[in-house]
Amino acid sequence: MNPSSPNRRIGISGLAAYVPPYRVWLEDWCAWTGDHWPKVREVVGRSFRVRGPEHSVYTMAATAVIRLIDQYDIDPTRIKFLGLGTESSTDNSAGAIIVKGMVDQALDARGKPPIARSCEVPEFKHACLGGVYAMKGAIRQLALDGVGGQAIVVCADIAEYARGSSGEPTQGAGAVAMLLEEDPKLVVVDLPGSGSASDYRVMDFRKPMLRFCSQDRSETHQVQDFPIFNGKYSTTCYIDETLQALNDMYRKRKLVAIDYMRSLRTVFMHRPYRRMPETGWAVAYLFALSQGNAESRAELASYCYEAGIEPERLRTEMMSQPKVSTLASPERLDYEIYPLTMAALRVFRASRHYRTEILDKLALGSDTMLDLGNLYTAALPAWLAAGFEQALDEDILQPDQEVLTLGYGSGDAAEVIPFFVAERWREATRAIGFSGIMNHAIDLSFEQYAALHDGRQPQGLDYLPRNEFIIDHVGMAVERNFSDLGIEYYRYVG
Secondary structure, three states: OOOOOOOOOEEEEEEEEEOOOEEEEHHHHHHHHOOOHHHHHHHOOOEEEEOOOOOOHHHHHHHHHHHHHHHOOOOHHHEEEEEEEOOOOOOOOOOHHHHHHHHHHHHHHOOOOOOOOOOEOOEEOEOEOHHHHHHHHHHHHHHOOOOOOEEEEEEEEEEOOOOOOOOHHHOEEEEEEEEEEEOOOOEEEOOOOOEEEEOOOOOOEEOOHHHHOOOOOOOOOOOOOOOEEOHHHHHHHHHHHHHHHHHHHHHHHOOOHHHHHHHOOOEEEOOOOOHHHHHHHHHHHHHHHHOOOHHHHHHHHHHHHHHOOOHHHHHHHHOOOOOHHHHOOOOOOOOOOOHHHHHHHHHHOOOHHHHHHHHHHHOOOHHHHOOOOOOHHHHHHHHHHHHHHHHHHHOOOOOOOEEEEEEEEOOOEEEEEEEEEOOOHHHHHHOOOHHHHHHOOEEOOHHHHHHHHOOOOOOOOOOOOOOEEEEEEEOOOEOOOOEOOOOEEEEEEO
């Protein structure tokens, strides 16, 4: 093994998750909406989860953290960093400290010590990349002033879109907590060998506060957090930032792009829906072919000829360095910034190389992810959890093997980070329990889904929370000597 970090081996030792039980099958959703099920299945997935009236981003995060502590027998007094990655926070002042307070109360009720009073409690926000930034912050803390301690990063989000919008089938909700420490049991995280990229995209995917001004919350305390997004433009941003972050990593590690991509066996990427990571990795592969040797360029040329494209015109397009933000106007949002590349991609998808170089490398855990929907910051760690469980079942991964991860946040930034499988990864994976969580589900009718989506109490749902945090009530007082308007009060149900 040869990760770039010359000093301490710091990484992830455990994963634990929470997803709400309420499930919508996309085949049912297509029947309700008139959408085309075969297309939705191919592009998006099979099902997604919906939060209930008892859930918030904080209840889900705290449940994932208490499960992590239980599943890995963590001493809470050793936790010196608790980071929350989310874009669904509902408090513009506090964040991770809310999660810490909830967990501390549950630990106290069990007669256990609380998380260390000296624990740092930052919240990280940058769309779906907040959790990756939180992980990087935790690793830096463990490498410097937090030496000898442990860190927990919890990624939690509620992905909601207006009913009838193109984003509706890509909804989801859940949280994943990660234990980080020196000499990790699951993976070593190679930050010095990582690649970064960022660029302002104006209207890629935004959540301006103005959206909340006209909401009628008379029936419920839940605020509907629907984003402002433009689908084709957002896909362009994802592809471009993936390419830029990969290029930064290639330069740092002095890698030949196509040789490196072919050497990998497993890749995990931010996954808002099924097709997006496949497209991102495939376009990166085509770009890498253009920079490779004669054999690689010949492979790329074969896709060009079948698509009716001159190879040199495609290579010129790939070297053009377009400014994506110039498309951020109503007249240009549907513009294809790499039209020749996308034409070659359609041919590439039908080739045998697409299976071996794209789909096979994104395969671990991908079937489980078809039933999860988009978890924003939690999407990448959830895929890791599902992937490592499948690897354990099929005995696929080996110690010191490199696994590449790519986190992405609209708005717009990306992080490509190499992970190296740890010696005790099997032991750490056995404690994750992700498949068991996914098996616990309550299937919704249209009326129940519509009620939950709109923040109303559905009829006929037979669900009693167990071993999780819930919202007990929400404060309504606005008085001179006491005010708690909008503050959530929580309770742990054992």
